[in-house]
Amino acid sequence: MRRWLEDVEAKHGLDLLTERSRQLVLGSYAALGALILVWILILQGDVTRLGPVLAFILPLALFLPSIVTKRPRGHAWLAFVSLLYFMIGVNVAILPGVGWLGMLISLAALGLFTGCMFYARFRSRQIKTGRGE
Structure with a gap:
């Protein structure tokens, strides 16, 4: 895997890979x-209670400063947190009537995990070589 990533970096360049992985993250x-x-709106139906909304959105919102400031370490931690959302998506996928939504949540969480891990790798290597912003 490491050899493959190094070959991809040599072929496409760190700048392009960093930008593409950032687009995937966003x-x-x-x-x-x-x-x-x-x-939450489909299952709960009542938008006056903010507790469930905050419980599910707050972990994502806490990583917004790391995404805005392009910090590789924050992206690495967000990748791990995105696995929690992957588990939520899998659990929602088995519910009757909203299985499609669970599959979409799982795919979005998997995309976030992949994008964050690649961004953390490529951006940290970009900074190490002195080509970072």
Whole structure:
């Protein structure tokens, strides 16, 4: 795996890989947040209680400063947190009537995990070589 990643870095360059993985992080982060809100609204139906909304959205929101400031370590930790959302998606997928939503949540969380891990790797290597912003 390490050899393959080094070959990909040599072929495409760190700048392009960093930018592509960042795009994946931003897209899947937004999609996951939106899907979690939809899931809460479908299952709960009552939007006046903010407890469930905060319980599911707050862990994602805590990593927003790391995403904005492009910190590789924050992205690595977000990758681990995204696995919790993957488990939520798998659990929602087995519920009758909202299985499609659970599959979408799982895919968004998996995309976030992949994007964060690649971004953390490529950005830290970019900083180490002195090409970072």
